[in-house]
Amino acid sequence: MYAMRREINSYRESGHFAEAAVADPHRLIQMLFEATLESIAVARGAIANGNLRAKGEQLGRAISIINGLAGMLDHEKGGELAGQLAALYDYMARRLLEGSAKNDAEALSEVARLLREIKSGWDAVPEQLRRAI
Secondary structure: OHHHHHHHHHHHHHHHHHHHHHOOHHHHHHHHHHHHHHHHHHHHHHHHHOOHHHHHHHHHHHHHHHHHHHHOOOHHHHHHHHHHHHHHHHHHHHHHHHHHHHOOHHHHHHHHHHHHHHHHHHHOOOHHHHOOO
């Protein structure tokens, strides 16, 4: 059973890598949002199952991606919006750390809700503007 799960995960990951190789910058950001949401969901399941190792790995991955998203912000072009997003990303990373320390699935859910809100705005960017990203 474990070998099968490992193969499925390898297949999924290779698909993500292949897509990332040809994705435009807008799609790459979408993929980062999706990966973060997936990691948070897996971490919530790990908390429910008492799997501390998986929780830590997945939350570490989610925090790393969120920090990467924050690092990609262009404060010169983005102005106030970039600053607000940076603060929100910082808050989300701290909430994930708190959620991990306290095994607080609600903290993880809060971050997932916030991230889905940001992602929905990103997903709604018109095609014309996507090319400028």
